[in-house]
Structure formats: structure tokens, C-alpha cells
Amino acid sequence: MELSPPPVRRLPLEGAPLNGRARRHAPAATFPIERMRVEDVSIAYGPKVAVNGVSLPIRKGEVLALIGPSGCGKTTLLRSLNRLTELTKTATQTGTITLDGTDTARFDPTALRRKVTMVFQQPNPFPMSVFDNIAYVLREQAKRRPRRAELDARVREALAHAGLLAEIEHDLGHPALRLSGGQQQRLCIARALAVKPEVLLLDEPCSALDPQSTQVIEELIVRLREEMAIVIVTHNLQQAHRIADSVAFMYLGELVEYGPAGQVFGAPREQRTRDYISGAFG
Amino acid sequence: MAAAVETPAVAELELSAPWRLRDRAGLAFAWLLGLLFCAIAAAIVIYLLTQGLRYVRPNLFVTHPAVGFSESETGGFLDPLIGTFAVGVMAMAIALPAGVGIGVWLSEYGRPFALARAAESTIEMIAGTPSIVLALFGTLIFQSGALGFLSRTSNGVVFGRSFFAAATMLSFVALPLVVASTREGLQAIPGHVREASYAVGKTRAATTRRILLPTARPSVITGAMLGFGRVIGYTAIIVVLLGSTLRLDAADSTPLLGALRGTGSTLTTYIFQNAPTGEGNQPTKAYAAAFVLLMVVLALNIGAGVAGSRGKAHRWS
Numbered sequence: 001m002e003l004s005p006p007p008v009r010r011l012p013l014e015g016a017p018l019n020g021r022a023r024r025h026a027p028a029a030t031f032p033i034e035r036m037r038v039e040d041v042s043i044a045y046g047p048k049v050a051v052n053g054v055s056l057p058i059r060k061g062e063v064l065a066l067i068g069p070s071g072c073g074k075t076t077l078l079r080s081l082n083r084l085t086e087l088t089k090t091a092t093q094t095g096t097i098t099l100d101g102t103d104t105a106r107f108d109p110t111a112l113r114r115k116v117t118m119v120f121q122q123p124n125p126f127p128m129s130v131f132d133n134i135a136y137v138l139r140e141q142a143k144r145r146p147r148r149a150e151l152d153a154r155v156r157e158a159l160a161h162a163g164l165l166a167e168i169e170h171d172l173g174h175p176a177l178r179l180s181g182g183q184q185q186r187l188c189i190a191r192a193l194a195v196k197p198e199v200l201l202l203d204e205p206c207s208a209l210d211p212q213s214t215q216v217i218e219e220l221i222v223r224l225r226e227e228m229a230i231v232i233v234t235h236n237l238q239q240a241h242r243i244a245d246s247v248a249f250m251y252l253g254e255l256v257e258y259g260p261a262g263q264v265f266g267a268p269r270e271q272r273t274r275d276y277i278s279g280a281f282g
Numbered sequence: 283m284a285a286a287v288e289t290p291a292v293a294e295l296e297l298s299a300p301w302r303l304r305d306r307a308g309l310a311f312a313w314l315l316g317l318l319f320c321a322i323a324a325a326i327v328i329y330l331l332t333q334g335l336r337y338v339r340p341n342l343f344v345t346h347p348a349v350g351f352s353e354s355e356t357g358g359f360l361d362p363l364i365g366t367f368a369v370g371v372m373a374m375a376i377a378l379p380a381g382v383g384i385g386v387w388l389s390e391y392g393r394p395f396a397l398a399r400a401a402e403s404t405i406e407m408i409a410g411t412p413s414i415v416l417a418l419f420g421t422l423i424f425q426s427g428a429l430g431f432l433s434r435t436s437n438g439v440v441f442g443r444s445f446f447a448a449a450t451m452l453s454f455v456a457l458p459l460v461v462a463s464t465r466e467g468l469q470a471i472p473g474h475v476r477e478a479s480y481a482v483g484k485t486r487a488a489t490t491r492r493i494l495l496p497t498a499r500p501s502v503i504t505g506a507m508l509g510f511g512r513v514i515g516y517t518a519i520i521v522v523l524l525g526s527t528l529r530l531d532a533a534d535s536t537p538l539l540g541a542l543r544g545t546g547s548t549l550t551t552y553i554f555q556n557a558p559t560g561e562g563n564q565p566t567k568a569y570a571a572a573f574v575l576l577m578v579v580l581a582l583n584i585g586a587g588v589a590g591s592r593g594k595a596h597r598w599s
Contacts, residue, residue: 084481114483124478124598127497136479142488177598191482 032059032245035198035229036081036116041095043076043085050076052253053095058199060229063221065244065261067234069281073253074233078201081231082116083109099198110141117192118201122208123184125176125191130168133176133187134158137194154194162190163220182213189220200224202232206239218243237277241265249273327576334573337566347528347552356564359571361529362552365445366514366575369524369548372449373456373513378506380453381460382495388461389468390490409458417522420451424523433543434533444533445542448524455516456509463508467501468494472598500589507586511579517550526551549575 036058043051051073058064058081066074076085083104085091097104104112126133134155135148155172159165164186168174176187185205192200202221206214221230222243234240240247240261247264249257249272257264257273268274275281345358384401392398424433425442433444471494479489495502520526525545533543547555549571554560556568 082481084477087477087480110483110485112483113481117483118481120474120478120481122472122474122598124472124474126475126478126493136492137482137484141485142491188478191478195482 032061034058035060035100037098038077038081039096039098041077041080041093041097043073043080043091043093045088046090049253051080051250054250054255056248056255056258058229058231059246060198060227061225062245063225063230063232063243064246064248065232065234065240066248066250067237067240067276068250068256069276070235072250074248074250075203077250078118078203078231078233081199081201082113082118083107084113084118114195115197116199116201117195117197118203119185119188119192119205121204123181123188125179125184125187127177128175129173130159130176130179130187131155131172133191134194137191158190158194159187161193161224162186163216164190180213182209182216185209185213185217186220189217193224197228199229199231202230204233204235207235214239237265249276251276327580330569330573330576333569334576337570338573339570342567342570349528353564353566356556356562356567359549359552359567359574362547362549362571363574364530365520365524365546366548366550366578368445368542368546369449369452369520370510370514372445372542373452374506374510376450376453377456377460377509377513378502381457381505381509382464382502384457385461385464385468386490386495389465390486390494405458405461408454411454412518413455413516414518414522416451416454417519420447420519420523423447424450431543434545443523443525443545445524445544445546448519451519451523452513452516455519456506456513459509459512460502460505463501463505464498467498470501471497475598500592503589504586507582507589511582511586514548514575515550515579517554520548520551521554524548524551526555528555 034057038054038056038058041051041054042049054073054077056064066078068074079085080093081097081104085093086109099107099112099115104116107115126136128136131148135151138151138154139145156165156169159168159172164183167183168179176184179187185208189200189202189205205221206217209217218239221232224230225245232240232243244261247257247259247261248255249264249268249270251272257268257270259269263269264273265277268277339358342358343363344360346360347362348355348357350356384405388398388401421442423429424444424447425440427438427440429442430440432446434441475493475497476489479493480486484492524547525531526547527545528547530541530546531544532540534540536543553568553571553575556562556564556571558565558568560568
């Protein structure tokens with residue numbers, strides 16, 4: 001019997017850049033508003049410089065994709081936006097990051113992280129029920145108040161926001177770790193949305209998921225950009241092409257090129273960007 | 283086809299290699315030691331099981347021990363049984379919160395670094411200290427005038443032997459086990475779970491209280507059970523610090539406090555007393571008590587195993 005090879009998603013080769021239309025149907029954001037600004041930020045782990053002099057705007061109403069090969073500093077830059085880099089003892093940072101004009105260094109880190117929430121590469125729900133995962137975030141620090149009944153509406157709202165409510169509405173007491181990978185990741189997004197953040201950071205949120213779950217989450221991300229600024233780190237150029245409005249290409253800690261997605265993918269200004277996008281390295 | 287011809291030749295070469303025999307001998311030796319170990323453990327349990335079943339009578343559990351020369355005169359081991367559980371519960375009431383606290387601090391904070399290392403080696407040192415040394419140190423502390431309220435005092439002389447004294451020193455025996463299992467449970471939680479909590483604006487304390495400790499609970503329970511089992515198996519500390527009196531001997535007439543300030547014994551000292559070499563010399567009673575003690579410790583160990591395996595139920599991808 002003749003076996004046909006499975007269909008392959010090809011990255012465009014040299015000479016055939018990613019210049020097709022983005023696959024999503026959502027219209028481009030009407031009027032992006034700048035929420036955060038990264039100004040000449042450098043971050044080092046001990047003597048090793050991970051991010052070198054990066055400046056960027058982060059706007060509500062658009063999805064900003066940080067792309068680049070492994071170790072180029074894109075995750076470090078993302079983590080610095082809500083000061084998670086501070087958890088690494090050796091990390092040092094220069095330059096300023098502002099949120100609505102206020103230097104993030106002046107915020108209490110816990111207050112900042114409720115305005116700028118993050119979703120990680122690995123789905124990491126807490127080992128408790130779906131309800132409690134969201135309720136934990138809504139409660140103040142380690143308190144038990146407010147009680148379950150008072151939180152019910154807000155928990156459901158967050159789950160609905162992340163497009164998960166319909167699937168699990170009948171059993172919010174289900175252990176979160178028994179959900180499928182895609183559901184777990186959407187629960188993590190719901191958790192990040194529960195505190196009504198102004199900026200949502202996503203660190204390769206789909207890399208551990210199957211294509212179908214990825215599609216669901218990509219549609220969700222595109223939908224959410226009307227309400228908040230979204231920054232996504234991705235290895236997957238196709239994904240960046242599908243969902244991003246702006247793209248920042250980083251290489252060896254430096255911001256090589258920043259611009260609208262159509263321009264960066266269609267007509268990159270820099271040779272390194274062109275090489276990376278065409279698959280010459282990465 | 284060529285590959286099919288070559289394969290047996292390679293296998294033959296490996297079989298005839300000189301290290302193969304030594305490897306086999308080593309493996310056989312390891313097996314032998316393993317079986318020997320199992321056989322010894324089984325022998326202890328089976329011997330005590332048969333002896334115990336022969337001598338355990340229900341009324342032993344409900345009669346007070348007494349001084350006498352024959353089996354019918356010396357009563358049962360009600361008081362040592364109560365003493366065993368009292369000492370175990372009291373020691374764990376100290377060791378569990380302290381051990382969990384130290385475990386959390388070492389695993390989640392560990393600052394300043396030098397203090398954390400010092401605490402670590404202190405705990406290792408406590409784990410390695412002979413119990414009689416702990417007992418001796420205990421008398422030194424509990425015979426001081428300031429702690430006189432924890433034991434019997436007559437004419438200004440502090441007796442220094444009480445449930446409080448014994449349980450306090452026994453808590454040091456359980457502490458290393460509780461610390462180790464708490465740390466183990468916390469360290470099994472991946473770092474990205476902590477980060478997920480920090481990333482939604484939770485403090486380290488809130489994360490520890492609401493996420494990490496509940497997740498590590500099976501490990502903590504395992505440690506508590508092992509600690510309890512260890513505590514109730516100690517003899518020297520009981521002889522020196524609990525007085526090893528045959529019956530519970532309250533210091534005064536205050537209901538509970540008086541008894542806890544007083545002296546008593548546990549199953550271990552009861553066995554020690556009644557062993558063929560002991561003062562009481564009632565071997566049948568000693569076997570019965572040993573059987574009961576062994577059963578309690580085995581049950582605790584099995585319970586610890588069950589609690590530990592339940593903790594492995596949830597895992598992150």
C-alpha cells in the first residue's frame with residue numbers, strides 16, 4: 001500500500017519570505033494606546049548580559065510578539081516587565097520601564113504583578129480545584145476572605161473570559177491538574193485575567209500544546225488585545241505571523257528590528273531579520 | 283542480511299567478555315545481602331508475632347502494672363501504653379510546627395546563607411547525637427530552678443523528670459525527620475509553580491501558606507508519622523527524664539497538668555524492665571508489650587508510605 005507523507009507546515013525558504021496574509025480574521029486594532037514603555041533596558045545575570053539597551057513601546061489594542069532564537073533575551077525582557085527578574089539573585093537591571101508613565105521600580109512588586117500578569121510556557125495550575133485556582137488569585141494574599149459564594153461570579157467571569165467556562169461549568173470543583181493541557185493553559189490565562197490586568201505577558205504559551213489547543217488560545221489572545229496590552233514571546237514564527245500586530249526581533253540580547261508585523265515579516269529592514277525569518281538560522 | 287549475520291557474533295563477544303563474570307558475582311552478592319536483610323527483618327517480626335500472640339491478653343491493655351514476682355501479680359501495661367502515646371503526641375506537638383517551620387525556611391528562604399548552612403548542620407548533628415547524651419542534657423536543663431514548674435519540686439530541689447521534660451528532648455529526635463520530609467516535599471514542587479503565584483502578585487509568604495504547604499502536606503504527614511514512630515521507640519530519654527516509674531505518678535492533684543508534670547513510663551522502658559535481664563523479669567509481659575509496640579510502629583510506617591504515595595498523585599507536565 002502506498003503511504004503518503006503527512007502534511008508538513010513549511011517555514012518559508014530563502015527567497016520566499018513570510019509575506020502572505022495573517023490567517024486570523026480579527027480586524028486590526030483601531031487605535032492602540034501606549035501603556036508601557038521600555039527605555040534603554042539592559043539586564044545581566046552576573047557578568048552575562050542577557051538584554052542590551054532595548055527600547056520598546058507596549059500598547060493596548062495590539063499584540064506585540066517578541067521573536068528571536070533561543071537565548072536571545074526575549075524571555076528575560078518579558079520577565080523584567082513585571083519584575084519577575086528580581087527573583088533571580090544575580091540579575092541586575094539598568095534603564096527604566098514605565099507603566100502609564102510611572103516607573104515600575106516605584107511600584108510595590110506585588111501591586112505591579114497584579115497589573116502586569118504573566119502566563120508561562122508550561123501550564124502550571126495550582127494543585128487544587130479549578131475554582132480555587134482563580135479564587136486564590138482574587139483573595140488578598142493568604143486570606144480566606146472573601147468567601148467562596150461571594151467570589152463565584154468573579155471566578156465564572158474569569159473562566160468565561162478565557163473561554164473555558166462552557167467546558168467545565170458543571171464541575172468547578174474538578175482538580176485543575178486533571179484537565180487537558182490546553183484547558184490547563186486556558187485556566188492559567190483565566191487566572192492571569194482574574195485580577196483585570198492592564199498588560200498580559202505570555203511566555204511561549206502554546207509550546208507545550210497540540211495544534212488544536214494552540215488555535216483556541218491564539219484566537220483568545222487576538223480577542224483580548226482590545227482590552228489590554230499583550231506581549232507574547234514565541235519561537236514559532238508562524239504563530240507570530242498569525243497573531244501579532246507588532247513584532248520585535250531580538251538577537252544576542254539586542255533589539256534588531258521593531259515594527260508592524262506586516263513590515264517585519266514582509267519587508268524586513270535588517271539583514272539579520274531577513275535571515276532569521278527565512279530560516280537561515282534560528 | 284549482512285546485519286543479521288553480524289549480530290550474534292557481537293552478542294557472543296559480549297558474553298565472553300571478562301568483566302561479565304565479576305559483574306554477575308557482584309549482582310549475586312547484592313541479591314544475597316538483600317535477601318539476608320529481608321530474612322532478618324522477617325525473623326524479628328515473625329518471632330515477635332508468635333511470641334506476642336501467645337502472651338497478649340486483652341486485660342493487659344486495661345490493667346495497671348504492679349510490683350510482684352509472678353505473672354498473675356504484675357498486672358498489665360495500661361500506664362506505659364498511655365505514657366507512650368502521651369509522650370509521642372507531646373513530642374510531635376513541638377517537633378511538627380518547629381520542623382515544618384525550619385523546613386520551609388531552609389527550602390524557601392535560606393537567607394542569610396551562612397545561618398541556613400549552620401542550621402542544616404545543626405540538624406544533622408542532632409540526628410546523630412546519641413539519645414543518652416540528649417537525656418543527660420535534658421536533666422541539666424529541666425533541673426534548673428527556672429523550669430521547676432515543669433516537674434516536681436520539693437524543698438527547692440527540682441526533680442527534673444516529667445512528661446514535659448521527656449517530650450521536649452524527644453522532640454529533637456523527631457525534628458530531623460520532619461525537617462527532611464518537609465524540605466523534600468517542597469523541593470518536589472517545580473519552580474514555575476512558585477513563579478505562577480508570584481506572577482499574579484502574591485507574596486512569598488502567601489505562596490508558601492496557600493500553595494506550597496498544602497501541596498507538600500503528604501510529605502509532612504509522612505515525616506510526622508515516621509517521627510512519631512521514632513519517638514515512641516526511644517528508651518534512654520524515658521529512663522532518665524520520665525523517671526521510668528511503673529505507674530503514672532502525678533506531681534500534684536491538678537487534673538491533666540499534674541500528671542504531665544509527674545513521672546511515668548512507656549512501652550520501651552516497660553520492656554526494658556521486664557526483659558529477662560531487667561529488674562522485673564517478666565519476659566512474657568515484655569514480649570506482649572514488644573509486640574504491641576512493634577505493631578504500632580509498623581502501622582505508622584505503612585501509614586507514612588500510603589501518605590507519601592498519595593502525594594505523588596498530582597504532577598505537572
